[in-house]
Amino acid sequence: MRRLLTLLLLWTTHSLAEPPVLRFSIAESWSMPLMRVQGGQPVEGLLFDLMQAMARATGVRPEYHVMARLRLQQAMEDGDIDVRCYVSTQWLNDRPGNFVWSVPLIHQRDVLVGxxxxxxxxxxxxxxxxxxxxxxxxxxxxxxxFFAAGRLQREDSRSQELALKKLQIGRYRHAVSNALSLHWFNQRLPAGERLQVLAVLEEQSLGCMVRNDPAVPTQALLRALVRMTESGEIARIVGRYGGG
Structure with a gap:
């Protein structure tokens, strides 16, 4: 009986020492420099570094949930994730009411590429x-x-990198890419073969959404992102992957 109580005490102490888990969503469509996923888990990339920094700043253990991009909003509504990053207000039809926006973290340009x-x-x-x-x-x-009028037709790929590879081999004449991914793709090519920006289509400020729940350190996360932005830490993370 005494041994059982000792084991129970040790287990309870260990459980109390475990940092809380924070569930981050990972879109399957992300590719470098945003994220590289291996064996179902992220291993490197701009957003991986950002999420790791968020976890360190708030003393939580990150847990990564890789899912199809089209399932992200439903996962938020179902309470399956706590944090969704790399998102713009323009991308959501309906914002789940139990999520809070962070400050803008990344400035993105979508460009027409040839x-x-x-x-x-x-x-x-x-x-x-x-x-x-x-x-x-x-x-x-x-x-x-232009899509609605039939002037242009979408040819969807599962990732930005694959969309650019198809353009490179002549599958189509033009593609849309964010400037960061295009820069990353081009740096592996000889100068004479690099894809080129034909026009800037739109610019967006991207941030994170954090679930507003007593089990989640929502305000601590939001304050941490403000500090990381003001200290230049976010800019340094983006800069490591070719952003300015």
């Missing part, structure tokens, strides 16, 4: 009827009227 030497149209309204490389589940506000 192959090396492409001297064709540089504005969406000038493009001939064609399929254009896009990423499954992403919303492209500037191009939506």
């Amino acid at each position: 192959r090396a030497g492409d001297s064709g149209p540089t504005r969406p309204e000038q493009l001939p009827v064609q399929a254009i490389g896009t990423v499954l589940g992403y919303t492209y506000t500037t191009l939506e009227p």
Whole structure:
């Protein structure tokens, strides 16, 4: 009996010492420099570094849930995740009421991309009827009227990297990419083969959404992100992956 009580005390002490778990969502469509997933878990990337820094700043243990991008909003509504990062207010049809926005963390530019030497149209309204490389589940506000009118057709890929690879081999003439991913993709190519920016389509400020629940250190996380922004830590993380 005494041994059982001792084991129970040790187990309780160990449990109390365990830091709380914070569940981060990871979109399957992310590729480097945002995130590289191996064996079902993230191992490197800008967003991985950001999430690790958030966990350290608030003393929690990060738990990563990899899922299809189209399932992210439902996971928020079902309470399956605590933090969703790399998100814009423009991307959500309905914001789950139990989530709180962080300060803006990353400034993103979505650009129209062509192959090396492409001297064709540089504005969406000038493009001939064609399929254009896009990423499954992403919303492209500037191009939506052209998709709706049938002027352009989406050709979705599961990741940004795959969309750019298809452009490189000539699957289509144009694609849409965020500037960070394009820079990362191009740095592996000879100068004469690099994909080129034809136009800036839109710019967005991206942040994180944190579940507002007593079990989650919501305010501590939001304050930590403010400190990380003001100290330049966020900028340094972005800078490591080619952002400015």
